[in-house]
Amino acid sequence: MSETKNKNKFIRLLSYSGNYKYLTILGCILSALSAICLLIPFIYIWEVVNALLQVAPDFAKAQNLESYAFSAFFYAVLGIALNFFGLMGTHLSAFKNEKNMKDAAMNHLLTLPLGYFSTHTSGGLRKVIDFSTAKTEGFLAHNLFDLVGAIVTPIVFLILLFSFDLILGLVCLIPIILCFIFMYPMFSKESQNIMVQYQEYLEKMNGEAVEYVRGIPVTKAFQQSVYSFKNFIKAIKNYGKFSSEYSLSTQLPMTSFVVSINGFFALLIPAGILLAGAVVDVKFFANFMFYVIFTPLCAVMMNKIMTVSQDWMLASYALDGIEAILNEKPLVEAANPQKPKNHSIEFEGVFFDYEDTDSDEHILNDVNLKINENDSVALVGPSGGGKTTIASLIPRFWDVGEGSIKIGDVDVRDISTEELMENISFVFQNTTLFKDSIYNNVAIGRKGASREEVREALSLAQCDDIIDELPQGIDTVIGTEGTYLSGGQQQRIALARAILKDAPIIILDEATALADPENEYMIQKAISEITKDKTVIMIAHRLSTVKNVDKIYVIEKGRIVEEGNHDSLVENEGLYSRMWDEFNQSIQWKVKSEVI
Numbered sequence: 007m008s009e010t011k012n013k014n015k016f017i018r019l020l021s022y023s024g025n026y027k028y029l030t031i032l033g034c035i036l037s038a039l040s041a042i043c044l045l046i047p048f049i050y051i052w053e054v055v056n057a058l059l060q061v062a063p064d065f066a067k068a069q070n071l072e073s074y075a076f077s078a079f080f081y082a083v084l085g086i087a088l089n090f091f092g093l094m095g096t097h098l099s100a101f102k103n104e105k106n107m108k109d110a111a112m113n114h115l116l117t118l119p120l121g122y123f124s125t126h127t128s129g130g131l132r133k134v135i136d137f138s139t140a141k142t143e144g145f146l147a148h149n150l151f152d153l154v155g156a157i158v159t160p161i162v163f164l165i166l167l168f169s170f171d172l173i174l175g176l177v178c179l180i181p182i183i184l185c186f187i188f189m190y191p192m193f194s195k196e197s198q199n200i201m202v203q204y205q206e207y208l209e210k211m212n213g214e215a216v217e218y219v220r221g222i223p224v225t226k227a228f229q230q231s232v233y234s235f236k237n238f239i240k241a242i243k244n245y246g247k248f249s250s251e252y253s254l255s256t257q258l259p260m261t262s263f264v265v266s267i268n269g270f271f272a273l274l275i276p277a278g279i280l281l282a283g284a285v286v287d288v289k290f291f292a293n294f295m296f297y298v299i300f301t302p303l304c305a306v307m308m309n310k311i312m313t314v315s316q317d318w319m320l321a322s323y324a325l326d327g328i329e330a331i332l333n334e335k336p337l338v339e340a341a342n343p344q345k346p347k348n349h350s351i352e353f354e355g356v357f358f359d360y361e362d363t364d365s366d367e368h369i370l371n372d373v374n375l376k377i378n379e380n381d382s383v384a385l386v387g388p389s390g391g392g393k394t395t396i397a398s399l400i401p402r403f404w405d406v407g408e409g410s411i412k413i414g415d416v417d418v419r420d421i422s423t424e425e426l427m428e429n430i431s432f433v434f435q436n437t438t439l440f441k442d443s444i445y446n447n448v449a450i451g452r453k454g455a456s457r458e459e460v461r462e463a464l465s466l467a468q469c470d471d472i473i474d475e476l477p478q479g480i481d482t483v484i485g486t487e488g489t490y491l492s493g494g495q496q497q498r499i500a501l502a503r504a505i506l507k508d509a510p511i512i513i514l515d516e517a518t519a520l521a522d523p524e525n526e527y528m529i530q531k532a533i534s535e536i537t538k539d540k541t542v543i544m545i546a547h548r549l550s551t552v553k554n555v556d557k558i559y560v561i562e563k564g565r566i567v568e569e570g571n572h573d574s575l576v577e578n579e580g581l582y583s584r585m586w587d588e589f590n591q592s593i594q595w596k597v598k599s600e601v602i
């Protein structure tokens with residue numbers, strides 16, 4: 007059963023090569039032929055030794071030496087040529103395989119809901135795609151080719167063993183059989199699972215190491231030691247424990263394997279001496295020489311089979327990584343997409359939970375709200391209440407569990423993704439700027455935008471002072487020549503991108519979170535530019551930034567607990583009014599401490 011599954015897996019892997027898979031098959035056939043050709047010269051060497059021994063000590067009388075030497079040379083060259091063309095075939099197919107696999111994964115990623123990327127970091131995805139495709143490419147280009155050669159060689163070897171001398175052949179067969187017996191457990195399902203577990207422990211440790219390096223500034227600032235990174239320590243210990251236990255468990259089979267593959271001589275030489283006592287003739291001596299020269303080759307081949315089996319396990323694990331991405335459910339596109347009638351937004355009885363939510367409480371619990379076209383609303387409330395989640399459901403980062411979200415009276419699930427993205431701009435607290443020029447970073451906001459339009463958007467987003475200070479103006483590449491932008495500056499560039507996009511619905515999540523007072527003032531100016539005549543949803547902790555919106559929704563524990571404008575909510579003396587008091591106190595505290 008597991009064999010069929012593995013076979014299927016191999017066929018699945020090969021299918022990424024498309025029609026190039028025939029090159030893999032051809033490459034493997036050439037590998038087998040090459041292995042046979044490369045063994046034939048040994049027969050001719052035996053013929054030469056035999057011919058010389060027959061006429062010893064008058065070696066000049068030896069016959070056919072040139073013809074043997076030429077034949078040996080011919081097969082050696084043919085073997086190398088077949089090897090070369092075979093490897094070329096497997097490489098071409100492997101490169102195609104790698105490209106197709108990467109394309110499939112990348113294209114599939116484009117169909118996934120945006121929420122997928124908030125739980126799967128770009129670094130992690132890149133690692134899976136790069137590691138997996140590199141591993142499978144290596145397996146198809148080299149390891150599989152080697153495996154065929156490594157399997158064919160002992161088979162031809164066995165045929166040769168028996169055709170030269172039956173008894174010596176049988177003697178040489180014993181260590182080969184022992185090798186296979188000791189190798190068998192290493193091919194088992196259990197052993198494959200161990201390999202997968204090993205990779206998981208290794209990845210966990212690497213992941214924690216990255217977190218550790220990222221956190222070094224905090225560790226130093228708070229005078230902590232490496233031991234404060236408990237997860238890292240735990241990951242190292244787990245990895246160490248697993249590796250030692252695994253190594254110890256393979257001690258006996260591995261040692262037995264190594265002893266057997268290198269134990270040919272231990273049996274061959276005593277057998278040779280014993281047999282030589284009985285039949286002392288030249289032919290026997292030539293045969294014996296043949297075995298002495300030839301048998302070490304078999305050890306090399308056995309070793310290769312052993313390592314290739316491990317390479318297959320790694321390649322199979324890598325394929326699992328890619329298939330995990332490909333098996334992610336894409337965002338379901340509407341069969342008959344509709345256009346929103348206007349840019350109002352409505353939540354009707356929305357319930358939502360993340361996939362891994364295990365609490366009894368819903369993340370969003372019966373959320374109902376209506377935002378008229380061109381109105382500005384704010385979502386405020388305690389941390390973890392669900393503000394970002396509400397905003398993320400509008401552009402379908404995730405789909406609602408129950409209820410519906412409508413834009414212009416059309417359910418967002420009935421709007422095509424393209425149309426939805428055209429209608430919505432979002433600016434998050436953690437803005438992503440590419441390591442590219444400021445110009446390209448902004449121009450991505452709208453296809454075909456002219457240079458002038460990009461400049462204008464930057465200007466409206468209050469970025470003139472940033473551009474003036476850069477060595478190459480808007481063509482300066484961020485992150486080079488010491489060009490690093492502060493969080494607030496990056497936020498303004500991101501706002502320029504949104505201004506250029508000019509979408510009718512704007513979602514601003516903590517847009518001023520990273521700003522110092524001067525940047526905050528500039529960002530506020532940019533925001534008033536971007537939000538003119540737009541439907542706006544703002545999420546903010548600084549209540550001063552949302553005081554003038556048309557409506558404020560107070561979100562707590564996934565529910566809307568209050569709604570109204572600023573004045574009415576302050577009068578209400580509920581959660582908002584308490585938050586407003588706390589906000590004012592914090593401002594006064596700040597002013598006082600600055601005066602002192």
Ligand SMILES: Nc1ncnc2c1ncn2[C@@H]1O[C@H](COP(=O)(O)OP(=O)(O)OP(=O)(O)O)[C@@H](O)[C@H]1O
Pocket residue numbers: 124125360361362363369387388389390391392393394395396
């Ligand atoms: N990707 C996710 N997967 C699982 N749970 C999540 C995810 N994102 C948020 N949550 C959980 O959902 C709840 C609401 O989070 P959300 O970020 O929407 O709150 P918020 O009000 O915006 O918080 P904050 O003001 O701190 O940004 C929290 O309990 C949070 O832990």
